[in-house]
Amino acid sequence: MKLLEQAISRARATVSILLFVLIAGVVARYLISVDLNPDVTVPVVMVTVTHQGISPEDANRLLVKPLEIELKSLDGVEELTTRAQEGSAFAVVEFEIDIDISAALADVREAVNRAKAEFPNDTDEPIVNELSASPEPTLVIAFSGEQLTERELFHIVRNLRLEIESLPEILQANLSGDREEVVEVLLKPSALEHYNITADELLKTVAANNLLVPSGEYDTASGRFGVKVPGLIEGREDLMGLPVKSNSEGVVTLADVADVRRTFKDPTTFSHINGRQAMAIEVFKRNQANAIKSVASVKALVEGSVDTLPRGVQIDYIFDASDFALQMVNELQGNILTAVALVMVVVVAALGLRSGLLVSLGIPFSLFGATIVVYLLGYSFNFMVIFGLLLALGMLIDGAIVVVEYADQKTLSGMSLRDAYVTAVHRMFMPVVASTATTLAVFLPLMLWPGVVGEFMSYLPVTVFAVLSWSLLYALLFVPVLGVLFGRKKAQLAPTTDAPIRGKAYLGKLGTAYGKFIGWALAQPVLTIVSVLLLLVTIFVLYGTFGRGVDFFVETEDRYGIVSVQAQGNLTIADMARLSREVELRVMAVPHVKTVYAASRGSSIGGNLERAKDQISNILVELGRASDRDRTSREVYAGVRRAVAGMAGIDVTVNPVQGGPPVGKDIQLQLSSSNRGIMREEARRIRYYLENQMTGLRDVEDTLPLPGIEWELVVDRAEAAMLGVDTLQVGNMVQLVTNGIKIGEFRPDDAEEEVEIRVRYPAADRGLFALDELRVTTPSGAVPVSTFVERKPRPRLDSIQRIDRSDVLFVKANAEDGVLPDDKVKEIAAWLETADINPAVKIAFRGANEEQEDSIAFLGVAFLMALFLMLILMVMQFNSFYQAFLILSAVVMSTAGVLLGLLVMQQPLSVLMSGIGIVALAGIVVNNNIVLIDTYNHLRREDSHLSALDAAVSAAITRLRPVLLTTITTAVGLLPLACSVSLDFIHRQIEVNGELASWWQQLAAAIVNGLLFSTILTLVFTPAMLVLPEFLRVRVMPRLSGVPTQQSD
Structure with a gap:
């Protein structure tokens, strides 16, 4: 209390500190970078090794296995995925989340250098790159122009790409639709x-x-x-x-x-923008780079070069991450300011103008104080941070409300302002600290969430920690100082000790009605307690029977989608472009489709190793803003599926680019075995079951080798040796009738890069059967190649994929709209138990199911850890296990409230959003119990003759206003989002079921439903439980022992 006395005595200095925090917070908000997603650096490194003409089997044996030996031995490797294919091999090394990416790159380069010693002599230099955490680019820039030649357009795009890649925030810029000179x-x-x-x-x-x-x-x-x-x-x-x-x-x-x-060179890729042929630059930012600043830098560079470009060049920006990021961040900021206004209105209406403003000033103080912390931690101002501010908004004034409300009571009793606020802080110090500590105790385990998901979600508890810490400081230090300076002493009232009467006066008819009800309910506590318990059991039983199940994330309103076009057969690039264009035209005809960008399978769109083997193109679809559409994105994408359904010769899958942690397709089964033949048979069985014997699934695919043949040229080595011919000479002859032989390079004056020189026959003389006409020089003269070479067709093996040095295959599928992937996973798991799968094949669920199980396991541990921490804090404060467990009973009630809300709205429980809501509620709802029980204990200490019944009734009525006020202020800020409404009065926007609301509706609804439901029950159940021990001792036990009971007055 000495610190408080000093702060009040030096009020001007204290106010100066408050003003400094507010000004510093404004400056920090101005300086802090704005981004959509948290700065989560996923330490993933990709190694690419090319070897002209090497087969997948040889690439696996000669390139992949030496790489695996060296890379798997590195410290911190989480998973190693490799793929061997025609002409190249890839290795993707995923490190543990806390590994520094720079150190990981250095370690991988050293390991690759060691592995190079085992590579064939003519293998190209391996390329080691940091892999972007997102498979989708930050920005796609498409260039087209009917008046330009291909060479002119190529030079424009290539030069801009080099300039873009030189920007420090850009990881890579890939060309699509171009051809090398x-x-x-x-x-x-x-x-x-x-x-x-x-x-x-x-x-x-x-x-x-x-x-x-x-x-x-x-x-x-x-x-x-x-x-x-x-x-x-x-x-x-x-x-x-x-x-x-x-x-x-x-x-x-x-x-x-x-x-x-x-x-x-012969075309190997293509790209189209709204049906027009184009060349595109797919820009990927670095993992720690800011999306908005990165896109702004790229656009500034491109726009700065417009004046130097030939006339007729058309530039289109697609998949602009900065536009969406700014919209989401601005909209969420507007919702925060709207929530601040709503909370202030409620507080002022309940406490009066002066007291209400005194409490409300804690909102900007705490929010700006937290902004300072976020800035000093180096975080961006992303939507996880902003929602953390919104979530803490209602909770941050709880302590100030309790202090101001108690000080108001004391001033009504005739106490001076200084004494009233000092007494209020002294009296409410432990309840306020305990309630804040219990809330922070719940969010503390969330900071320890491992993996990418944990890193993604950790910004939320850090922000809440910062806000509540500043709010605690404001409630216990600045509120008394400001109250003494600016408070107005009310008219003196005669001192009274009738707490229930004062409570009724504060709330009018509501207080009177509650006083009558609580008096009746506590007179028969057993009936009250049993009724509440029956209600809770009924809710849990109903949810277990009629609940919609479990989902990993939430269904968001997605502006972008990817249409994957797949076709089998030996298709030329022209065939692929033609088929893709047919799909594009159908997609463009669907209402609300704004832009369609198609890129061949060589593009970076959709990721590298995730791409289906028979994929010929990816089509990126951009919709208009949700506020400009009369249909949800799910309905639009359903229309796209109908538009492309039934196209002959191709398979088309449509998937939105969903927000949240990346997990791939809904259902992913990984098969691993040392016996490839058996593994392939089991993969075919599983795919057949998913496609033909299960309902509710779509887009079923696998990574089995594609059906097809390849020609093998078998050299009769004995015959060739007799003629003085070696295998290298034969290989050179074959290249003359295929892609040509590289004989050198030179750098033209108008080119930045070297140009290959290749020798081959004209198109009319190329082809497999042209080998019959080729002759090779021997000591005996020119001899036809067909003399010692035999052509043989054989099944084609297009690639070999391995994970952690074991051969793997995947079978993947998406759930139909309205079908929960978790239900299908359980159905598949049940079938696998009876399917008699060969024991040589191991099967595991990956993707969303894997992340879901990990998240459920962590949240369960975090929930128990939070309860244990709160229990320790409560026992320390109240020195009673009974009262500590009674406080924690609110957690059960809040959980029941969450499940009741999901049951009424017929929504599945989101592991991430609903799960975090349940854990967060555990720290919020106990505050009401802390205040009630603390007041009850205080009344019993002041009057040792006061019965438990009278003390419980007095405590309940006295604390009714602060309990309701803290509950309403916490709920009112989140209530619009809980109802799927985005209220942004700053930008004058009201949007229902929009992109922002779809992200946060379940989390907001969980907190609002759980908080309101538990508050109502707490105001009845907790007082009844406080009365129960004395009721049993005075009323029940004597009856059981035959002793007459005393009638209470």
Whole structure:
């Protein structure tokens, strides 16, 4: 109390500190960066190793396994996923969440360098990159223009991409729809035959004349001079003039037997924007970079180059994360200010203007104080932080209400303002500290939530901690100072000790009615207690019988969606583009679809390893804002599914890009085994069951090898050796009729990157059967390749995927709208137990189910930990196990209230949102019990002759107003969101079932329903339980022993 006395005596200094906090909070809010999502850095590193022409089996044996040995030995590796495919191998290393990404990158690079020693000699240099936490880009920039040539558009996009990648906040910028430049040397078969030159001879000659020749230096009396022998091809003229063969008639140059042209490689990707052919830059920000600032930097760079671009270039921005982030953040801030206004109105109406403003000033003080903490911690001002402020908004004035309300009672009794507020702080110090401590005790375990989900959600408890800590300081230090300075002493009243009468005076008819009811209820406490318990049991039974089940996250209003187009067969890139465009046109015709961006399977849209093997394109769909639509996003995407249903030859899946922690498809079964054949059979069985014997599922897919064949060229090594031919020569001949042989590179003056030089036959002379016409040089002369090579078709193995050094396959599916994935997981698990799965195959549920089980396990532990911490705090304060457990009974009531709300609204229980709401409620609802029981104990200590019944009635009526006021102020700020309404009076927007409300409705509803329900029962149940021991001792026990009972007055 000495600190309080000093603060009141030096009121000006105390007020100056308060003003400093408010000003510093405003400055911190101005300086803090704004972002949509929390700054969660997922330490994931990707290794890419390419080897031209290597088969998936060889890539698995020669590239993947050496990588696995080195990478799996690193400290902190959570999971290692690898994939071997034609021409390359990938390794994705996921580290534990607390590993520094820079250290992880360094460790992976060292491990890859060790593994390189085991790679084949001609393997390309491995690429090690940080992997973006999100499979979707931060921004897509599409460039199109009918008046521009492909080369002009390519140069524009490529140069901008290099500039964008140079920005510090950008992780990578990938091109889609482009083609690499190449200098193509097209051989003339007739000319080669005329000059009696084989392709093999030509290749050797060109390679021998395109070398970097080190020539050294020599010293003379005049000094040291370098010697240079130009040997590299520097341009088209050098290439055309290369001598191929000479004889007495002259020299045959490359220009005599080939056409040389600068062109593009065969297309491997495509991209379309609203049906138009385009080139696109898919921009990914770094994990810790701010989305809004990143997009602003990229747009500023692009807009700054517009004046230098040719006329006719059209630029479209798609998937703009900053626009959505700003909308969500501004809307949530507007809801906070609206909630502040509502809370202040309630407080002023209940306490009067001066007392109401005194309490309400704690709102900006605590919110700005918490903003300072958030800024100092380096957090962004994201929607988790903002909702933490909104959640704590109603709770932060509880302590101030209790102190001001008690001080008002004392001033009514004739006490001076100074004495009244000092007495109020002295009297209510322990209840206020205990109630705040119990609330913080509940949020403390949430800070320890492990994994990505925990890192994502941790911003919420940190923010609540900061707000409530500042609010405690305000209630116990600044409220008395401001109350003494600006309070007005009310008219003196005659001192009275009739607490129930005062309570009635405060609440009028409500207080009178409650006084009569509580007097009747406490006169028969057993009946009251049994009735409440029966009600709680009934709710739990009804929910267990009629509840809608469990879901991991909540269904959000999603502005973006991905349409995946899949087709099997040996399709050319032109076939893929044509099929994709047919789907795009149908999607564009659906109402409320704003933009359609299609990218081929080589694009980064939708992730890398998550992509289906038979996928030919991903179509990114952007809808208009929810406020501009008369349909929900779910209804729009259902319309898209109907529009693309039944298209011949292709399968189309439509999925919204949902918010929250990324978990992939609803249902994911991982099969692992050392026997690939058995594993594939079981994967086919499971897929057949999901597709044909289960209802409520869609978009079923697996990662089995796609049906198809590949041609294997078997070299008769003995025959080839007799002719003096090796396998390398045969391979070179094959490349001449496929993609061509790379013979070198050169850098044109108008290009930033080197351009490959490739030799091959013209299109008319290319193909598998053109091998019959090829001849290879031998000591005995030119011999047809078909002499010692046999073509054999065999089943194609497109890729091999492994996790933690075990071969794996996945079977995945989505649940239909209205079907809970958790119900389907249980159904599948029940079938697996009776399906006689081969014991050599291990099956595990991954994705949302895995995250759901982990989250349920943690929340269960966190809930028990919170209860234990609260129990310790309550026993320390009240020195009674009975009263401590009685305080915790409010947790059961609040949980019943949450389940009752879900039952009435027919919503599933969200593990994340409803679960956090239940845990958070545990720290909120006990405050009412603390105040009631503390007042009851105080009355019994002041008057030892006061019966438990009279003390309980007096405590209940006396604390009715603060209990109702704290409950209403906590609920009123969240009530709009709980009703799926976003009230933003600052921006003059009222939106029902919008994007913001869809995120927070379940969490807000859980807190509002649980709080209101438990408060009503607490005002009856807790007083009854306080009366029960004396009632049993005085009334029941004597009857059981045959002793006459005393009648109470």
